[in-house]
Amino acid sequence: MKKSAVLLIYTGGTIGMIKDPETDRLKAIDFELIYDHVPELKRFETEITCISTDEPIDSSEMLPSNWVDLSELIKEHYSTYDGFVILHGSDTMAYTASALSFLIQGTQKPIILTGSQLPIGTIRTDGRENLITAIEIASAKDKFNRSIVQEVAVYFEYSLYRGNRCSKISANQFEAFQSPNFPQLAVAGVNIAYNNEYLHRSSLQNPIFSNKLHSKIGLFKIYPGIPMESYKELFNIERLSAIVIETFGSGNAPANKTFQECLKKYIGEGGIVVNITQCNSGFVQQSAYATSAFLKKIGVISGRDLTTEAAVTKLMYLFDNLENKKEIIQLLKIDLCGEMTMIKNKE
Numbered sequence: 001m002k003k004s005a006v007l008l009i010y011t012g013g014t015i016g017m018i019k020d021p022e023t024d025r026l027k028a029i030d031f032e033l034i035y036d037h038v039p040e041l042k043r044f045e046t047e048i049t050c051i052s053t054d055e056p057i058d059s060s061e062m063l064p065s066n067w068v069d070l071s072e073l074i075k076e077h078y079s080t081y082d083g084f085v086i087l088h089g090s091d092t093m094a095y096t097a098s099a100l101s102f103l104i105q106g107t108q109k110p111i112i113l114t115g116s117q118l119p120i121g122t123i124r125t126d127g128r129e130n131l132i133t134a135i136e137i138a139s140a141k142d143k144f145n146r147s148i149v150q151e152v153a154v155y156f157e158y159s160l161y162r163g164n165r166c167s168k169i170s171a172n173q174f175e176a177f178q179s180p181n182f183p184q185l186a187v188a189g190v191n192i193a194y195n196n197e198y199l200h201r202s203s204l205q206n207p208i209f210s211n212k213l214h215s216k217i218g219l220f221k222i223y224p225g226i227p228m229e230s231y232k233e234l235f236n237i238e239r240l241s242a243i244v245i246e247t248f249g250s251g252n253a254p255a256n257k258t259f260q261e262c263l264k265k266y267i268g269e270g271g272i273v274v275n276i277t278q279c280n281s282g283f284v285q286q287s288a289y290a291t292s293a294f295l296k297k298i299g300v301i302s303g304r305d306l307t308t309e310a311a312v313t314k315l316m317y318l319f320d321n322l323e324n325k326k327e328i329i330q331l332l333k334i335d336l337c338g339e340m341t342m343i344k345n346k347e
């Protein structure tokens with residue numbers, strides 16, 4: 001079998017940093033020196049090519065335009081490599097992974113994001129293991145020489161998660177990600193155990209790359225006693241084309257008159273509202289309680305078990321890639337690339 005080739009793309013984040021002894025602050029390493037920090041890379045069977053984005057950034061600075069750039073970069077190199085590893089800050093990694101899953105639909109090659117909680121230059125870094133295993137996953141093939149993973153995924157602390165199903169759940173633990181509504185795609189122990197049943201397979205022959213994302217998407221989290229008067233301005237169709245609302249439990253919201261009026265007016269003017277839950281796991285079921293029946297009645301769309309990251313980026317994708325509102329609503333209700341669980345008779 002031919003040697004696998006993996007493109008390693010450094011975008012920034014803790015993994016590529018080192019402590020500056022003079023200032024005691026973290027600064028980006030020269031990525032060319034990655035082999036000095038992780039000499040194991042030289043021993044890989046896989047051919048690894050490293051590139052860095054022009055200006056590596058802390059992932060808090062990520063913008064939809066950076067996601068589009070990454071998708072374009074992968075498109076450019078898609079036929080040359082067997083897999084891709086993106087080194088990325090962990091803070092917004094789940095957003096980038098979700099966005100890429102929509103921008104690159106039907107990939108037959110692994111696109112693995114990883115990073116670390118401790119810089120690669122520190123003794124106890126988690127970055128070395130994350131990087132090495134991510135490369136191994138990105139180059140793994142089955143007996144027919146097809147990539148085992150054919151989707152955008154996040155590898156962190158011995159677990160591989162579907163990119164549009166996971167979220168960062170800890171600021172301090174090495175186990176920084178979780179995917180409560182979807183099983184891990186693989187667990188790395190002595191061997192990497194793939195959860196074959198859950199690996200995504202697309203019906204597309206070739207990937208479809210998109211280079212458009214709409215930025216006028218809002219996110220609104222309710223809480224008991226929310227002073228809705230202060231938030232009224234948010235529900236403005238000129239400023240936001242769609243709003244994700246994070247509600248309680250299985251999609252419930254208080255019978256706050258101003259809140260209901262804001263939603264009604266906004267939807268009436270053509271805005272789209274998607275309801276997702278603030279809970280870590282489980283899904284929205286509008287009308288299970290009286291406190292959510294109103295939302296369904298006025299046309300709020302159930303986001304079922306979408307993560308916040310997937311809900312926001314799915315809307316960004318749909319708004320700039322589809323012709324009309326009817327189509328957007330249709331696609332919001334179905335699973336496009338593994339982001340949502342479809343359960344019969346549950347809206």
Ligand code: ASP
Pocket residue numbers: 012013014015057058059060088089090091092115116117
């Ligand atoms: N602030 C960093 C970032 O997200 C944290 C990390 O890399 O884990 O870029």
